[in-house]
Amino acid sequence: MKLLNKKTVVALAASLAAAAALADINVGVTLSATGPAASLGIPEKNTIALMPQKIGNEKVNYIVLDDASDTTTAVSNTRKLITEQKVDVIIGSTVTPNSLAMIDVVSEAKTPMISMAASARIVEPVDDKKRWVFKTPQNDIMMATAIADHMAANGVKTVGFVGFADAYGEGWFQEFTKAAQAKGLTIAANERYNRTDTSVTSQALKLMSVKPDVVLVAGSGTPAALPQKTLKERGYAGKFYQTHGVANNDFLRVGGKDVEGTLLPAGPVLVASQLPDGHPVKKSALAYIEKYEAANGKGSVSTFGAHAWDAGLLFERAAGEALKKAKPGTPEFRTALRDALEQVKDLPGAHGVFTMSPTDHLGLDQRGRVMVTIDSGAWKLMP
């Protein structure tokens, strides 16, 4: 029985390898379309379907695998994509732990990787392994400083923190602590809750007992509305800050009246139509929104999908350069691709303008971030 299965797998591998070696560009994607990060992964998956099918004269194949928000599956997918499908680049994964786990695999296989996950740890500091790794989402520290700046500018002294009991909440707490310290803010409470919790009354009561000036909710997607609604229900009168993880319209739907006046940093794509006309990101962001909503319905755009879109743009630019140097499917192509990625300059994406360098594999600057507020049930850009 075991022999039979091994032979079948080997045959499968051989046939797939043969098919892939026909000088097409193969892009391997591993993302979390199921599991706790599904609300991030599904828009990303939808975006991959919109990516260019041809670069130059070469056909591009996208092989999308789901890793169910699990690190073991993410690593296994990456190995499969590299060894079976012979991909030239890996796009993934959606969440930080998965991306961190994939670093070893891609660096050993010398295949470039563009991650769609939040933590700066994925690309910093650039060393032998991480030189193969790039990412598109803004670093948490960038967003955290935006929040801390805004808080300080508005006379806030104490902050109550309530976040997810997972890598996202943990990472945000660490980054925000740094940003808060730099601005002289005190974090008065540090509460956590699970994404699937049905009630956060206890955490809300604890927060209220320390009477912070403002509350920062570090969650992603609609579950981030729960603490806000509960606090409002309990009579909390201070302001709320959210993170860029809630930047989709479902949050507005679930939050309803209770999220009016919330402040959050976000990628420009969220309020693309409100950007001033000369804004370098406006055109590229609107292009993405148009494409995504044409395929998935009006109002369905999500900033997470936009991270995948940016990854696609980076890849397209770099592949165009790399094709001049080597043929797809060869190690030289992959090295050329990595070099080209590192040399991308002034590429306008949905979330900002990317300028990579040997020490900065994210490439976003202040143009990749805006402060947004929720006004009358819609996102409103703040000047």
Place this chain on the structure above:
Amino acid sequence: MNRRHVVIAAIVALAAAWPFLGEFSVTLLCYIGLYSMVAAGLVMLTGVAGMTSFGQAAFVGLGAYATAWASTSALLSSSLGLAAGSALLPWAGLALGLAITGAVAWGLGAVTLRLSGHYLPLATIAWGLSLYYLFGNLDFLGGHTGLGGIPALTVFGVSLASTRSLGLAIWAVLLLALWALHNLLDSREGRAIRALKSGRVMAESMGVNTAGQRVKVFVLAALLAALSGWLYAHMQRFVNPTPFNLNLGIEYLFMAVIGGSGHLWGAVLGATVITLMKQYLQDWLPTLLGASGSFETIVFGLLMLIVLQRFADGLWPAIARAANRWLKPVPPPRLPPPVALPTTAAAPAGQVVLEARAVTKRFGGLVANNAVDLDVKAGEIHALIGPNGAGKSTFFNMISGVDDPTEGRVHLLGRDMGGRPSRAFAALGLGRTFQHVRLLGTRSVLDNVALGAHRRGRRGWLAAMLRLDRAEEAALLAEARRQIERCGLGAQAAALDLAPRLAGRDAAARPRRGGRAARRGAAPDRALRPGRPGRHAGCIAAARAAAHRGDRTRARRTPVPAAARRAGRGPAASREARAGTAALAIAQRGLGHPRRRARHGVRHEPRRPHHGARLRHRHRPRHAARSAGRPESAGGLPRR
């Protein structure tokens, strides 16, 4: 060509093909190996010993995190005096992981394995989740984000960084573990472990320390999981809490059940099936159903449902049955010459061996036994007779240690046995059979009887795993065979052996003289159905009890006393009449026919030791009225 040859051929083929396999196939085989290790532990725990556990993933996590911390911690390397990237650190991690897991498992087991029935699986879920959330909250373990930079293993200077080389190590460890577990199950301790599932009362009266065995099996499964975790950490080189969540714990149990929870190879099969199925679904579903949805989980669940409906016992028994049609049966193992087993010296005839004084048992307001006195002397047969509900089983439970009297004392061989468990009685040479004969239905007659001789062996777990117990095993099996002959079952034992059903000898296994139970129990996938043992079961049980004591008389054919024959039970009691037995045999059987029963409660009388004696009815009521129609149960406990 028998089954063993096929297994060896498969292993050799795998080893030979290893350098030529595709890279991803090797990766898959690594994962299969890791999961099989955990699943094998679960087979021992759940399939063999009957304790369902959902928490194995947490133990994998303990092993993985221990080595992750040990390999990356500056604190540890400096305190051990090693360089930061030393090749010895992963091995320190292994030692640390096994030690911590063993300690935690021992502690958790001591507490939660007391839980009976459905409380145990829930407790495993509870601490499985606790450990998972604990991992995520400890900063020095990387919290939820995880710990990276774990180095690869180095064995004698050879780096196992590539999956190909590490995979060899994984499979070597797995096969070694399977071999050790197989040896363990095939030994005296293995029989004791198998007895844990279907009834601890019987095992305890044979001298098995069931509570201790349960904890040991639990710790064994935990150590296997920790070993798997260690290898996983050094393969992936990054650990975070998500692979140790309850979902994975459930999946391991899945693998064990789908593969066949009672069979070690079922673990490997289950791990293989599930891992490969997930890969195939991932590859082929998008082309079949379109890439828009995530149908893998749905289709996977549906396939599992279909498999479970068709093969409720798992896939391995079905495959083994099919394969055994054209495979020869495995020849019985060749054992070295047996060593002598310890026997207890016989007490001189006439000495009081068992003494009960004013034994009273109350269940709430109900008095089951009221100040019963009993003296049994060596060499005599005592019969305790009475109608249903008289309190016979309750009394038996008290003089054999299954239960404790509310008042009164029991002395065995002069020692006060108040509050001692039935193991202690068994250690002094007391053997007992039960009214509901507690046979292990999936094991052969020889195995059932050999369980009786458990106390007379000494070799423990380690000796069993390393095959150092073969001489003693030969002695135990020889003793069991002798007892089967004594009971007159020698010729029929092979025919009664329904367990070889799995080995394909279906035709031979059907008993020629179909006992009604054998026919009823001859459903396609079942062996002896417990609770319906047929008329030979009594013999088997008595043989088991006799093996426990080492009775030594020659087997003689004697006609069965009329009463006993009409009751349909075995003739063992009358044989014991002639045995100058060292200690006491308590043979318990219902007499069945109402007219044979005495009318006034329990009485005891010395029975004249020759066959054909009729029971005399002495009208000496010595026992309180029994409750109306209380159903008899060997445990003597009031039904809820």
Place this chain on the structure above:
Amino acid sequence: MDFQIALLLAQDGVVNGAVYALLALALVLVFSVTRVIFVPQGEFVAFGALSMAAIAGGRTPGTLWLLLVLAALAIVVEAWRARRGLAVDWRSTLVWAVAFPALAALLALVVKPTAQWAQALATLVLITPLGPLLYRIAFRPLADATVLSLLIVAVAMHGVLVGLGLYFFGAEGSRTASFSDSRLDVSGIVVTGQSLVVVGTTLVLSALLFAFFERTIVGKALRATAINRVGARLMGIPTALAGDLSFALAAMIGAVSGLLIAPITTVYYDTGFLMGLKGFVAAIIGGLASYPIAMAGAVLVGLLESFSAFWASALKEVIVFTLIIPVLLWRSLKSRHVEEDE
């Protein structure tokens, strides 16, 4: 923590505990009659809540299609059994596989109710037949299997239903409008009308179930099947009916729970699992046999949760699940377990 906060926490714990109690009731009911540890009970809750949200939002809930597919499958299964010569109860098949699905389709596709109570009713009609249909398709063929096998089948089914939930409802959650917007002020503590509805419904439902089991003949028949299957069959109680009925009750209780929690929290396609787990904890505290103790256990779990979340919210799960173990120990030692022969 002052007294007021303690009261608030207790209130929160009791409300959550009430929902867990409903889940525990359903689990004990299903287990005692069919020996199935029904892990997917939480999915009924999620489906109920999300279907209600869909109907309230004017969309057709995906669970309707699931219901119709299962109904067709059930009819096929029964027809096949009839061909094989087994006894088939066509009347109950008609009820569960034809009448209910037709009614549900009618309500969801044609009538499209707008009143909240009508939408709730439509949801109940939609979710309740899922129980007996799943029983007939997946569990009834395995009626004689071991408890472990049935548990694994239940786990597999849970995986399928979660996957279907993601497919039908997407990854983002939904809330519904509350049944009662009132807020009472009891000595300084705000008690929302919705929480009163939750606790009240739990009590009423438990009382109804109690009356059902104690006073009606069908309820007594169910209890008889739970105590002794063979004996019940000898008395003429069709055990298949018992299975159908217990699963239908479980599904209905699940749907009601979903309707109750949807206004107070956002429900996701995977909310059911953790809720089902806590209901399971409560059911086990009741020994999978006693309803009152299971309900008490549920309230205990709810209170433990809310208090430990206050003290150390990051370690909430650790505390709750660690503290469960002594409770289990206590319960296990109290009840002398009759050894279940395999």
